[in-house]
Amino acid sequence: MIPTIKDVARQANVSTATVSLVLQDHRRISHKTKQKVLRVIREMNYRPSKMARGLVMRQTQNIGFILTDNHFLKTEPFYTYIFLGTEFEARGHEYYILLNTIPTVYNDEDCLPRFVKENNVDGIIIAGKVPAEIIACIMPFHIPLVFVDYYPPSGDYFAVLIDNIDGGFKATDHLLSLGHRRIAFIGGDLDHPSIYDRFQGYRNALKKAGIPLDDQIIITSEKATSRESGAHAAKELFCHGKDVTAVFACNDAMAIGAMQYCKFAGILVPQDVSIVGFDDVETDLSEYTPLTTLSVPKIDMGSQATKMMVDILENKIKKPHKVLIPVDLIVRDSTKIRN
Amino acid sequence: MIPTIKDVARQANVSTATVSLVLQDHRRISHKTKQKVLRVIREMNYRPSKMARGLVMRQTQNIGFILTDNHFLKTEPFYTYIFLGTEFEARGHEYYILLNTIPTVYNDEDCLPRFVKENNVDGIIIAGKVPAEIIACIMPFHIPLVFVDYYPPSGDYFAVLIDNIDGGFKATDHLLSLGHRRIAFIGGDLDHPSIYDRFQGYRNALKKAGIPLDDQIIITSEKATSRESGAHAAKELFCHGKDVTAVFACNDAMAIGAMQYCKFAGILVPQDVSIVGFDDVETDLSEYTPLTTLSVPKIDMGSQATKMMVDILENKIKKPHKVLIPVDLIVRDSTKIRN
DNA sequence: CTGAAAGCGCTAACAT
DNA sequence: ATGTTAGCGCTTTCAG
Numbered sequence: 001m002i003p004t005i006k007d008v009a010r011q012a013n014v015s016t017a018t019v020s021l022v023l024q025d026h027r028r029i030s031h032k033t034k035q036k037v038l039r040v041i042r043e044m045n046y047r048p049s050k051m052a053r054g055l056v057m058r059q060t061q062n063i064g065f066i067l068t069d070n071h072f073l074k075t076e077p078f079y080t081y082i083f084l085g086t087e088f089e090a091r092g093h094e095y096y097i098l099l100n101t102i103p104t105v106y107n108d109e110d111c112l113p114r115f116v117k118e119n120n121v122d123g124i125i126i127a128g129k130v131p132a133e134i135i136a137c138i139m140p141f142h143i144p145l146v147f148v149d150y151y152p153p154s155g156d157y158f159a160v161l162i163d164n165i166d167g168g169f170k171a172t173d174h175l176l177s178l179g180h181r182r183i184a185f186i187g188g189d190l191d192h193p194s195i196y197d198r199f200q201g202y203r204n205a206l207k208k209a210g211i212p213l214d215d216q217i218i219i220t221s222e223k224a225t226s227r228e229s230g231a232h233a234a235k236e237l238f239c240h241g242k243d244v245t246a247v248f249a250c251n252d253a254m255a256i257g258a259m260q261y262c263k264f265a266g267i268l269v270p271q272d273v274s275i276v277g278f279d280d281v282e283t284d285l286s287e288y289t290p291l292t293t294l295s296v297p298k299i300d301m302g303s304q305a306t307k308m309m310v311d312i313l314e315n316k317i318k319k320p321h322k323v324l325i326p327v328d329l330i331v332r333d334s335t336k337i338r339n
Numbered sequence: 340m341i342p343t344i345k346d347v348a349r350q351a352n353v354s355t356a357t358v359s360l361v362l363q364d365h366r367r368i369s370h371k372t373k374q375k376v377l378r379v380i381r382e383m384n385y386r387p388s389k390m391a392r393g394l395v396m397r398q399t400q401n402i403g404f405i406l407t408d409n410h411f412l413k414t415e416p417f418y419t420y421i422f423l424g425t426e427f428e429a430r431g432h433e434y435y436i437l438l439n440t441i442p443t444v445y446n447d448e449d450c451l452p453r454f455v456k457e458n459n460v461d462g463i464i465i466a467g468k469v470p471a472e473i474i475a476c477i478m479p480f481h482i483p484l485v486f487v488d489y490y491p492p493s494g495d496y497f498a499v500l501i502d503n504i505d506g507g508f509k510a511t512d513h514l515l516s517l518g519h520r521r522i523a524f525i526g527g528d529l530d531h532p533s534i535y536d537r538f539q540g541y542r543n544a545l546k547k548a549g550i551p552l553d554d555q556i557i558i559t560s561e562k563a564t565s566r567e568s569g570a571h572a573a574k575e576l577f578c579h580g581k582d583v584t585a586v587f588a589c590n591d592a593m594a595i596g597a598m599q600y601c602k603f604a605g606i607l608v609p610q611d612v613s614i615v616g617f618d619d620v621e622t623d624l625s626e627y628t629p630l631t632t633l634s635v636p637k638i639d640m641g642s643q644a645t646k647m648m649v650d651i652l653e654n655k656i657k658k659p660h661k662v663l664i665p666v667d668l669i670v671r672d673s674t675k676i677r678n
Numbered sequence: 679c680t681g682a683a684a685g686c687g688c689t690a691a692c693a694t
Numbered sequence: 695a696t697g698t699t700a701g702c703g704c705t706t707t708c709a710g
Contacts, residue, residue, distance in 0.1 A: 002458055004703055015681045020705055028679060047457050051399065052703030054390045056686045072423065073416060080419055084411065087438055091453060098435055099426055114430060118386055119341060343687055354697045359689055369695060391687030395702045 003044040012040040023048060062096045063309055064121035064143075066113055068104040071128040076281035078298060082127055082148055085302020093310045097125075106131040116141050123309045126150065127302075144312045148305045151193065156320040158312065160305045163324040164194050167294045168201020170329045171248045171276045174292070176209050179338035180246035180274060184217035186233035186258060187250030188225035195225070195250045198278060202248055217244050225250060230257020231264075238265060245273060245338050252277035252293055259288050259334070274335035278327075290332035301325050342383045351379040362387060401435045402648055403460035403482075405452055407443040410467040415620035417637060421466055421487055424641020432649045436464075445470040455480055462648045465489065466641075483651045487644045490532065495659040497651065499644045502663040503533050506633045507540020509668045510587045510615045513631070515548050518677035519585035519613060523556035525572035525597060526589030527564035534564070534589045537617060541587055556583050564589060569596020570603075577604060584612060584677050591616035591632055598627050598673070613674035617666075629671035640664050 009016045014037060021029050022037040040046075054060055065086055071079045087097050098121060100113040115121045116138055123144040126135070135152060138145070147159040175183050185202050187195045199220070206213060219236050222229035230249060234257065237244060249255035255277030262269050269275055269289045280295035304323055311317045348355045353372060360368050361376040379385075393399050404425055410418045426436050437460060439452040454460045455477055462483040465474070474491060477484070486498040514522050524541050526534045538559070545552060558575050561568035569588060573596065576583060588594035594616030601608050608614055608628045619634035643662055650656045 005705095006703080016704075017681060017683095017706080018679090021680085024705090030679060033680080049394070049703055050457055050459055051390045051393045052686090053705075054686095055388070055394055055688090055703080056705050058686075060390070069423075072419065077412060077416060077419065080411065080416065084408075084440065087440065096437055096454070096459070099438070101423065101426065115435070118389060120389055120435070344689095345687075355688075356690080356698075357696060360696085363689090367695060372696080388687055391702090392689075393702095394687080394704090395689050397702075 003046045005046075005048065008037065008040055008044060008046050011044065012037045059122050059313075060120055061094060062098050062115070062121045063090060063306065064113060064115045064124040065097050065099045066124060066126045066130060066134070067099070067101050067128055068130055069101040070104045072101050076279075078279070078281055078296075079127055079149075081298035082302040082305075085299035085304075086125055086306045087302070088299065089303040089306035089310075093306070095122075095306070095310065097306075102130065102134060104131075106133045111137045113138075116143060122313050125305050125309060127305075144309065146305050146309045146312070148301055149194075151322070158308055158320050159322045160301050160308060161322055161324055162194065162296055162301070163326050164197030165201040165204070166324075167278060167296075167327040168198035168248070169205045170201070170327065171198075171278065171294055172202045172205035173208075174329055174331070175246040175248065175274060175276060175335065176205060176211075178246070178274065178335060181211060181338075182214075182217065182244045183211075183246045183248060184219065184237055184242075184244040185248050185250070186219045186222070186230065186237070186254055188220070188222050188229060188254070190220050195220075198250050216242050222254075225254055227253050227257035227260060230254030231261040232257070234258035234261035235265075238262075238267060246335070247273060247275045249275065249277050252279045252281050252291060255291055255293070255334075256288060259291075263288075270334050270336040271339075274338075276335060280330055289334045292332045292335040293330050294327040295330045296327050297325060342385045344385075344387065347376065347379050347383060347385050350383065351376045398461050398652075399459055400433060401437050401454070401460045402429060402645065403452060403454045403463040404436050404438045405463060405465045405469060405473070406438070406440050406467060407469055408440040409443045411440050415618075417618070417620055417635075418466055418488075420637035421641040421644075424638035424643075425464055425645045426641075427638065428642040428645035428649075432645070434461075434645070434649065436645075441469065441473060443470075445472045450476045452477075455482060461652050464644050464648060466644075483648065485644050485648045485651070487640055488533075490661070497647055497659050498661045499640050499647060500661055500663055501533065501635055501640070502665050503536030504540040504543070505663070506617060506666040507537035507587070508544045509540070509666065510537075510617065510633055511541045511544035512547075513668055513670070514585040514587065514613060514615060514674065515544060515550075517585075517613065517674060520550060520677075521553075521556065521583045522550075522585045522587060523558065523576055523581075523583040524587050524589070525558045525561075525569065525576070525593055527559070527561050527568060527593070529559050531564075534559075537589050555581050561593075564593055566592050566596035566599060569593030570600040571596070573597035573600035574604075577601075577606060585674070586612060586614045588614065588616050591618045591620050591630060594630055594632070594673075595627060598630075602627075609673050609675040610678075613677075615674060619669055628673045631671045631674040632669050633666040634669045635666050636664060 005016045005019050009019050019037055022034050067079055090097050098115050125146045127148045129150045147157050151159050190196050219233040222233055247258055249258055255275050258275055259269055267273055277291045277293035280293045344355045344358050348358050358376055361373050406418055429436050437454050464485045466487045468489045486496050490498050529535050558572040561572055586597055588597055594614050597614055598608055606612055616630045616632035619632045
């Protein structure tokens with residue numbers, strides 16, 4: 001049988017109120033009683049019931065986690081890592097994470113995650129891009145929100161974001177430092193904020209190096225950011241004989257696609273061309289030259305988001321703000337000094 | 340302000356007991372009052388508090404989900420899908436899934452998932468192989484357990500398992516039906532139950548076809564089930580000129596490894612040799628011939644596990660038993676009729 | 679510094 | 695058929 005606060009109180013010869021106060025480390029408890037109670041608690045292996053406490057405190061100690069299903073199920077476990085990060089961090093703060101995937105396409109039926117309907121969370125972490133309707137549905141409930149790896153088009157929010165500008169800069173700067181001057185950018189739709197920012201970093205780095213932008217070697221006509229589109233972009237680049245010695249791809253998939261094309265076209269990486277990716281998600285690619293890329297600390301992002309949420313819930317912070325997570329350049333074999 | 344049962348009772352001019360009974364669809368409530376109460380509930384948008392109900396009912400309406408971290412984080416989202424399946428199913432039964440990853444190597448510090456320490460789950464689903472110590476730690480708590488894709492070496496448990504024997508049979512039978520007679524088996528450690536069972540299916544199929552087993556073409560000397568070991572095994576097979584026209588690999592990774600070796604050795608798939616894998620997890624392998632394999636309904640497995648757990652918790656089933664999930668042969672391009 | 683008691687929202691005897 | 699009431703395990707005034 002699981003001991004209750006009453007059992008502890010009886011055993012320690014104090015009232016339940018005292019036990020409760022000890023539990024909260026209240027200062028108006030004498031050191032002696034505190035030690036006594038603590039000992040009994042340990043002996044009986046007592047833990048306060050979340051439900052009873054939640055009932056009276058009017059809080060669930062749960063944090064919701066919302067993600068569209070395609071994000072969670074894609075092959076690279078990007079959001080899976082973020083999710084895990086939230087879980088790890090939540091443990092230390094006595095919170096539980098409640099996952100709720102939502103359909104990628106908006107669907108007014110089950111628009112509201114059930115944990116908000118049931119009032120079963122104190123706050124919600126939203127990971128990746130979600131339909132604007134979902135956010136609109138949740139807002140009226142006045143539940144604290146933290147966004148991870150996504151920032152809604154308008155409004156002020158708490159958010160944990162990748163420092164994409166810095167990443168783009170680091171990638172480009174790395175190539176510059178290797179002596180490259182003709183550095184191409186290949187990316188998907190610039191309307192996507194992450195890609196746009198990575199491109200900004202690229203621009204900033206070139207500007208700093210005093211190299212003018214050359215639209216000829218900036219390929220942003222692809223919509224997707226897949227391997228296929230990476231291969232396409234590379235074809236565009238090399239087929240027309242534009243002289244480039246290095247490529248910064250906006251993500252690993254496109255970088256790999258570019259490498260696929262190079263292999264096909266007999267272009268050697270990194271001898272003929274250096275390539276840098278972004279994300280550090282494409283593993284097990286024994287076919288290709290190991291990719292120099294920017295590594296995103298995914299677990300850390302989840303952890304930061306939870307930390308931020310806990311701070312909000314404990315009223316430690318009130319004003320919405322963004323936290324930018326720095327990325328690390330991982331130098332592997334796909335980049336080398338310019339010939 | 341969220342309405343409570345009292346608000347509903349007052350508004351409907353009945354007692355809270357009546358509202359409670361209506362909520363549980365108790366028959367000793369007159370149709371008329373029931374309708375009246377139901378209307379008020381709808382009007383006020385009332386939902387009973389999980390915590391209050393849980394407190395008195397002594398149940399959390401939470402189901403724990405345990406997984407070692409390496410399982411959750413491996414590149415293929417195998418267990419991620421299973422986890423999602425449990426979530427989907429849980430929704431329909433008003434349960435929440437609480438994830439708790441545990442270190443892969445046993446670590447007596449945090450051996451117990453916190454949701455059991457805190458008594459925050461009614462039952463626990465355990466996915467994939469976990470250290471025996473963890474199970475031993477949990478047993479004393481008498482929490483219902485359901486295993487998914489793993490069955491402990493000894494004892495009687497509820498479990499949802501892949502029908503590996505059937506899968507091995509289907510794989511081999513497919514090759515037989517294509518006219519192959521010299522069918523190799525490549526697998527990792529036969530001590531692993533899944534691999535052993537897949538091998539049994541292979542044996543059964545050959546036996547049924549009246550083909551004697553040939554130890555020469557059964558490669559089980561590899562410990563791992565990685566691409567590398569698949570390539571090794573294939574080398575072993577083809578290097579020594581053992582005549583085989585088909586290979587059943589115990590999983591997709593080994594099958595891909597075998598294909599890597601074939602490519603290297605100039606052996607054509609499927610022209611020279613047909614290959615069948617197992618799991619249907621290796622995607623995005625544009626380099627290789629699309630693999631004929633056995634597809635495991637991962638989401639369905641999670642869903643079945645939750646269903647089983649809910650049945651246990653509702654006392655609908657009491658005797659431990661296994662549910663075998665059938666697998667489907669997915670014929671792609673890596674197999675063809677024997678020349 | 680500690681205890682008694684009320685009450686969080688709900689269910690389940692027991693009354694009526 | 696419905697209402698009254700006593701808790702479930704905990705926190706929190708308010709007294710002492």
